Each structure stands twice: as structure tokens, then as C-alpha cells.
Amino acid sequence: MRLAVASGKGGTGKTTVALGLAIVAGEVTLVDCDVEEPDDHLFLGGKGDLVEEVTIPVARVDEDKCTHCGECARACVFGAIAVVKDQVIVIDDMCHGCGVCGLVCPEDAIHEERRRIGEVTLQERNGLHLYTGFLDIGQPLATPLITRLKTLAPDNGLQILDSPPGTACPVVETIKNTDHCLLVTEPTPFGLFDLTMAVDMIRELGVPFSVVVNRDREGYEEMDRYLEKEGVPVLMRIPDSMEIAKLYSRGLHFVEAMPEWRERFSRLLDELTGGGA
Numbered sequence: 001m002r003l004a005v006a007s008g009k010g011g012t013g014k015t016t017v018a019l020g021l022a023i024v025a026g027e028v029t030l031v032d033c034d035v036e037e038p039d040d041h042l043f044l045g046g047k048g049d050l051v052e053e054v055t056i057p058v059a060r061v062d063e064d065k066c067t068h069c070g071e072c073a074r075a076c077v078f079g080a081i082a083v084v085k086d087q088v089i090v091i092d093d094m095c096h097g098c099g100v101c102g103l104v105c106p107e108d109a110i111h112e113e114r115r116r117i118g119e120v121t122l123q124e125r126n127g128l129h130l131y132t133g134f135l136d137i138g139q140p141l142a143t144p145l146i147t148r149l150k151t152l153a154p155d156n157g158l159q160i161l162d163s164p165p166g167t168a169c170p171v172v173e174t175i176k177n178t179d180h181c182l183l184v185t186e187p188t189p190f191g192l193f194d195l196t197m198a199v200d201m202i203r204e205l206g207v208p209f210s211v212v213v214n215r216d217r218e219g220y221e222e223m224d225r226y227l228e229k230e231g232v233p234v235l236m237r238i239p240d241s242m243e244i245a246k247l248y249s250r251g252l253h254f255v256e257a258m259p260e261w262r263e264r265f266s267r268l269l270d271e272l273t274g275g276g277a
């Protein structure tokens with residue numbers, strides 16, 4: 001089973017929930033798809049062992065063959081290749097390696113080269129196998145790294161995917177083809193605004209979903225009204241607790257330190273997996 005844990009915005013406790021589920025799961029693959037700012041590995045300590053350096057293709061032009069006809073620039077929907085006077089320029093950071101320019105070039109003057117965008121590592125502790133994607137600093141293309149990360153991580157049992165925050169392409173890439181998405185939110189006006197966008201996006205993807213409310217407290221009723229109106233099930237509420245925050249600041253997950261929360265996360269996992277992954 002593939003279970004995504006996502007949130008409309010950063011800082012809602014998405015990683016806390018993903019880790020809590022992974023800790024109680026026993027044998028599990030946790031995939032940190034938040035490749036621009038991965039942090040699940042901090043809980044396990046270290047960065048893990050290298051699994052693969054991830055590369056993507058980029059276009060390269062053979063100037064000896066090029067007649068500067070401009071067909072490639074006209075065909076590139078990403079604006080990644082330009083013909084300027086007697087020179088063809090490829091903007092590597094914008095090139096998606098789609099290969100279209102090579103197909104339309106009448107002189108067969110374009111070939112592919114591989115360019116590194118990041119790496120995937122693996123850590124293991126007590127049956128928890130953590131695959132992490134690290135996007136290289138300055139690289140703008142997170143989605144191809146997430147695609148590769150999902151391919152490398154085995155999904156022959158329970159797989160939990162810790163999504164990037166938001167609703168952009170990397171999030172869609174993480175959540176698509178999962179069996180369920182758990183949305184983590186917090187009861188604030190900003191939290192509600194971002195939750196509504198996340199709900200709209202997940203409905204478009206057709207992935208079943210439910211909600212965990214983190215830092216739950218009284219005084220903001222609009223979120224509950226919205227969830228009830230939309231018929232979105234709330235599977236857990238985690239209180240705004242100083243004890244939990246203190247444990248986390250010491251690098252301890254409250255599921256490990258507080259038996260009642262281990263029990264609650266076990267029940268949540270059972271509910272999500274139907275009692276077995």
C-alpha cells in the first residue's frame with residue numbers, strides 16, 4: 001500500500017505524522033519526497049548511504065552540423081533553447097530533457113547529455129527503511145528527482161511518502177498513484193486556506209484522502225465547519241502540547257516517548273491500511 005502524507009503549507013507537522021506512522025509500522029519503507037528540504041533523515045541521524053546519483057538528460061548542439069534554422073527554439077515549449085545570431089544556446093536549468101528539439105532538428109545536430117540534479121540515499125533502523133531525495137542546491141527541477149526516488153524505493157509492503165508542502169508539480173508527482181493521502185493541517189486561517197487548495201488538488205487526482213489536525217486548540221471553528229461541509233473525515237487530532245514540542249526539540253518523536261501516542265498512531269495506521277499493509 002502507498003500512503004502519502006501531505007499538507008497545503010509547510011510547518012504543519014506533516015513529517016511528524018509521517019514519522020509517527022513509520023515508527024509504529026514496524027517493517028516499512030518511508031520515502032522523503034520533500035527533496036528541497038528533506039528532514040526525516042535527521043530523526044534517524046546522518047544522511048544515509050548513497051543509492052544513486054540522479055541525472056536528467058539535457059540537450060546539446062553540435063555546432064558543426066547546425067544551420068541555425070531556429071526549428072528547435074520554435075518547438076521547445078519550455079523556452080530552454082534559443083538561436084541567437086549564429087549560436088544556439090541551451091539554458092540547462094530550463095531544459096526538461098524532453099527530446100523534442102532533437103526530433104525536429106533537420107540536421108540531426110542535437111544529442112542528449114546527462115546532468116546531475118541530486119541523489120537518493122538509504123538509511124535503516126528497526127525495520128524502517130528511509131529513502132531520501134536530496135536536490136542539489138540551485139537545481140530548479142524537483143519533480144524528476146521525485147519520480148526517480150519513487151522508482152528506487154520498493155513498494156512491496158507498506159510505503160509512506162512524505163510529500164513536499166503545497167500544491168505544485170512536485171506534490172502532484174508524490175501523491176499520484178498512491179492509495180490514500182493523509183492531509184495534515186492546523187486550525188488557523190492560513191491553515192484553512194491552504195487546506196482548501198490541497199483538497200481541490202487531491203480531488204482532481206482522484207486519490208482518497210482524510211485529515212489529521214495538528215496543534216489542535218479551541219477558538220477557531222471555521223476549519224471544522226469546512227471539513228464537515230465537505231464531508232472530509234478527521235482521523236486524528238494532535239493537541240498543541242508543550243510536552244510534544246519539547247520532545248521534538250530534543251530529537252525525540254513523541255510516539256517513541258509516550259506510549260499512549262504509540263497506541264493512537266497504531267490505531268490510525270490500522271484505520272488507513274485496513275489492519276494490514
Ligand code: SF4
Pocket residue numbers: 061065066067068069070071072073083088104105106107108109110
Ligand atoms: S533545429 Fe538543429 S539545425 Fe536548426 S537551429 Fe536547432 S540545432 Fe541548429
Ligand code: SF4
Pocket residue numbers: 058059075076077078079080081090094095096097098099100101102
Ligand atoms: S530537450 Fe526539450 S526542454 Fe530541452 S531544449 Fe530540447 S525541447 Fe527544450
